[in-house]
Amino acid sequence: MGRAKKVVLAYSGGVDTSVCIPYLKQEWGVEEVITLAADLGQGDELEPVREKALKSGASISLVADAQESFVTDYAFPALKANALYENRYPLSTALARPLIAKLLVEAAVEYGADAVAHGCTGKGNDQVRFDVSIAALNPDLKVLAPAREWGMSREQTIAYGEQFGIPAPVKKSSPYSIDRNLLGRSIEAGPLEDPWTEPLEEIYQMTKAIADTPDTPAYVEIGFEQGIPVSLDDQVLAPVALVTALNERVGQHGIGRIDMVENRLVGIKSREIYEVPALSVLIQAHRDLESLTLTADVTHYKRGIEETYSQMIYNGLWYSPLKAALDAFVNETQKRVSGVVRVKLFKGVATIVGRKSDKTLYTPDLATYGADDQFDHKAAEGFIYIWGLPTRVWSQRTRE
Template structure:
């Protein structure tokens, strides 16, 4: 089934993407498969993955370090937007997909490939994110998704791979589907498909169980410049180091777990477990700093923008005109969002307990109830009369 001559495959080293290599060549007649593994901070050794791709039949095996770009261009954009899908999920996994799509297209152009491929199945969100992201970046490139079409069970997939020298997983296959990157982990499937089943302790790696957390609170000061996190406890850090250090610190205190029923792009509900300690704290701290530095109307209007922004990311529309327009709005609002937010970490909680900024528009002499009060109390009565006038007229006419 000759769909293309040369294909760049998004490669993770797992069973599905490994089997994709011989499958593309044997079943679809692809002459050359180039494997591309994106290092987005998943923490695993990518050397063996590179070798595994070559042993599975790839003509070339690329490993691209995208951690800095992932943090700077994707994570920080989402933080500036306070992006939480369905007001809960900070898009830790979803944010990686448009970057991988970009890597695939760039590699296809560089190596003269006429198609790109991924190992996504037909029921997930990632197929949408990859396919739509790729077509936005290059509408002429073919997108192949063998795992969406081959119809094999996991056991059949493993058996197919063994025929071409791909070893079966050494240990008993985990019932869970897990994805990890710099921003967090997502865990689904297996026993978690029953919404009443409590997630077992062993599925969590980034966050401690509350019972095992320190008995003393810990404080962290997070510095922001124009909406972007730049320091922890007054120490300037590069984006990747900042996120890694904050993940460790916040996870140690048991904060960052999410257990939710999620509405997928393809129209089904799924039960998802996430760990995203640093990202959740950064969004909460950033939102708090905005409340100190932005006017009421901007803050309140931006909340609706944030919900739209999160939905665009979740639904695979990163490379989209609306997303680009919203970026311009959000970036303009961030000009004043510079300052420090203090967070108290204790027993599964991360609570903002302080904030300061040279751009603060909080006026203590207007807010105080003490001796320094400069608020003109006499004006309140007239204001209430004018403000309440429509309500008064309505009441007189309807309750007469």
């Protein structure tokens, strides 16, 4: 089934993407497979992954260090929009997909490939994110998805790979499907498919169990400049270093676990577990700083934009005209979102306990109830009369 001569394959080193290499060549007549593994801070040593691709039949095996771009160009724009899918999930996995798609397209151009490929199945969201992102970046490229079409069970997939020298997993496969990057971990499948089943503690790696967390609270001060986090406790840090350090500090207190049933784009509900220590606290702190520095109308209007923004990321529309337009709006709102937020970390809970900013709109002599009060109380009566006039007229007319 020849579809392309040269293909760039998104490669993780797992069973499915490894088997994709011989499958593309044997079943679909692809002449050359180039693999690309993206280092997004997942913590794995990628040299063995690179070598495995070559042993599995790849002609070239690429490894791209994309951690800085992942945080700066994807995570932080989403943070400025307080992006939470269904008001809970901070899109840690979804944000990686448009970046990987971009890397695939760039590699395809560099190596003269006429197609790109991924190992996504037909039930998940990632297939949509990859396919749509690739189409947006280069609509002339073909997109191949062998795992969506081959119809093999995991056992059959392993057996197929063994025919071409791809070793079966050494140990019994975990019942869970896990994805990890610098922003967090997602865990699904196995026992978690029953929404009533409590997750076992063994599935967590980035966050401590509450019983194992410190018995005294810790505090962290997060500094922002125009909506972007730049420092922890007055120490200026580069983006990757800041997220890494905050993941460790927040995770020590058991903060950042999410257990939810979410609505997938393909129409099914899925029970998902997420660990997102740094990202969850950053969004909480950033939103709080906005309450200090944005006007009421901007804050309220932005909440609707944030919902749309989150859905677009989740649904694979990172590279779209509406997303670009929303970015322009969000970036305009962030010009005044600079300051410091103080967060208390204790027993699984992050609590904002202080905030300050040179751009603050909080005016003490208007807010105070003390002797320094400068608010004109007499003006309130006229305001209330005008504000309530439509309601008063409605009430009079409906009683006639």
